Amino acid sequence: MIVKFCGLKRLDDVEMCNKLQPDMIGLIFAPSPRKVEKDLAKDIVLAKSPSIKSVGVFKDQNISEVIEIATYLQLDFVQLHGKEDYEYIKHLKDLGFRVIKAIEVERQEDIKRAKRYTEIADFVLLDRPKGSSIDITEVAKFADFAYIIAGGITPENVDKYLNLNPVGIDISSGIETDGFKDFAKMKKIIDKVNKYKVGETKNG
Ligand SMILES: O=C(O)c1ccccc1N[C@@H]1O[C@H](COP(=O)(O)O)[C@@H](O)[C@H]1O
Numbered sequence: 001m002i003v004k005f006c007g008l009k010r011l012d013d014v015e016m017c018n019k020l021q022p023d024m025i026g027l028i029f030a031p032s033p034r035k036v037e038k039d040l041a042k043d044i045v046l047a048k049s050p051s052i053k054s055v056g057v058f059k060d061q062n063i064s065e066v067i068e069i070a071t072y073l074q075l076d077f078v079q080l081h082g083k084e085d086y087e088y089i090k091h092l093k094d095l096g097f098r099v100i101k102a103i104e105v106e107r108q109e110d111i112k113r114a115k116r117y118t119e120i121a122d123f124v125l126l127d128r129p130k131g132s133s134i135d136i137t138e139v140a141k142f143a144d145f146a147y148i149i150a151g152g153i154t155p156e157n158v159d160k161y162l163n164l165n166p167v168g169i170d171i172s173s174g175i176e177t178d179g180f181k182d183f184a185k186m187k188k189i190i191d192k193v194n195k196y197k198v199g200e201t202k203n204g
Pocket residue numbers: 006007026028030031032033034057059081102125127150151152153170171172173174
């Protein structure tokens with residue numbers, strides 16, 4: 001089970017992550033209150049444990065900007081949240097970048113569209129549209145392929161997402177208090193994932 005904590009914007013955030021050891025951390029370069037400047041992002045990447053993978057999050061940006069930032073930061077993955085098509089992703093893949101393609105899903109038909117990206121992206125991430133409060137687990141349950149799930153995950157509701165048996169979970173706003181990453185919330189998520197993994201092993 002991959003755990004990604006997204007939207008780090010302070011060196012304190014990466015120190016918390018080094019203690020908790022999620023598998024991935026995300027740095028936002030798309031419009032967002034969590035957007036970081038390149039140089040702060042570089043400091044965060046340099047401060048992270050080598051075991052944690054770095055992910056840059058983009059949305060409909062010029063591909064040259066994605067390439068420039070990913071190269072400068074030596075990112076392990078780029079995560080694309082917009083309308084980036086097959087050709088856009090292929091171009092990044094041909095250059096050696098690993099890609100997480102996020103697809104906003106609201107209804108069962110959207111799952112079909114998301115599945116097509118499994119052919120080209122390293123991971124497909126199912127997210128709900130920004131601002132929506134739908135229960136994405138009610139849509140994701142129709143997916144018959146490996147996916148990372150995001151969209152409204154909190155320490156209180158994470159079990160519901162884990163029960164879908166995704167390859168990973170991605171959390172941004174649900175691990176914050178007053179706009180800042182909250183160590184206690186992040187720890188609760190890690191504890192629940194560890195508990196889930198123990199149950200998984202016991203049940204074969
Ligand atoms: O976190 C952001 O601010 C953000 C902005 C623009 C694109 C993606 C963003 N984050 C990703 O959105 C999902 C869900 O986040 P949340 O947990 O519901 O807040 C996740 O994939 C983040 O990586």
